[in-house]
Amino acid sequence: MSDPSKSPPKRRAFLVTLLSGLAGLFAAAVLYPLWRFLSPRKGTGEQEKVRLERASVPLGGAHFFNFRGGPAVVVQPQAGSFIALSAVCTHLGCVVKWQEENDEFFCPCHAGRFSPRGEVLGGPPPQPLPELNVEVEGDQILIG
Numbered sequence: 001m002s003d004p005s006k007s008p009p010k011r012r013a014f015l016v017t018l019l020s021g022l023a024g025l026f027a028a029a030v031l032y033p034l035w036r037f038l039s040p041r042k043g044t045g046e047q048e049k050v051r052l053e054r055a056s057v058p059l060g061g062a063h064f065f066n067f068r069g070g071p072a073v074v075v076q077p078q079a080g081s082f083i084a085l086s087a088v089c090t091h092l093g094c095v096v097k098w099q100e101e102n103d104e105f106f107c108p109c110h111a112g113r114f115s116p117r118g119e120v121l122g123g124p125p126p127q128p129l130p131e132l133n134v135e136v137e138g139d140q141i142l143i144g
């Protein structure tokens with residue numbers, strides 16, 4: 001007599017194949033979205049530059065813009081002199097604000113302060129704001 005608790009070899013092989021296939025599908029369903037999330041987006045390459053009108057950056061003022069997927073800012077502390085910086089605070093990643101009346105950047109999260117050149121003036125930020133390359137071409141500013 002055959003033991004009913006023992007599956008015949010063909011049936012066991014079928015179940016192993018079926019479960020392996022389901023495990024593979026499950027792994028693909030989890031890993032593919034993760035891979036897509038971690039992959040760099042199109043158009044965020046190192047060569048990408050941002051072109052702004054000079055007139056969009058007032059003397060003593062700031063113009064915020066999106067740079068390679070993150071916030072950035074350009075200021076004009078003196079006529080014709082432009083400085084572009086990442087607008088992400090180096091403490092915990094909040095976006096800094098420009099305070100024209102104090103001529104400095106202020107981080108609203110923990111009161112970090114930065115000069116128009118991005119140097120730390122006070123608060124907990126451990127490093128200056130990263131500076132971006134700026135070129136002036138006629139009435140345009142090229143950043144990146």
Ligand code: FES
Pocket residue numbers: 089090091092093094107108109110111112123124125
């Ligand atoms: S995140 Fe800017 S000071 Fe903390």
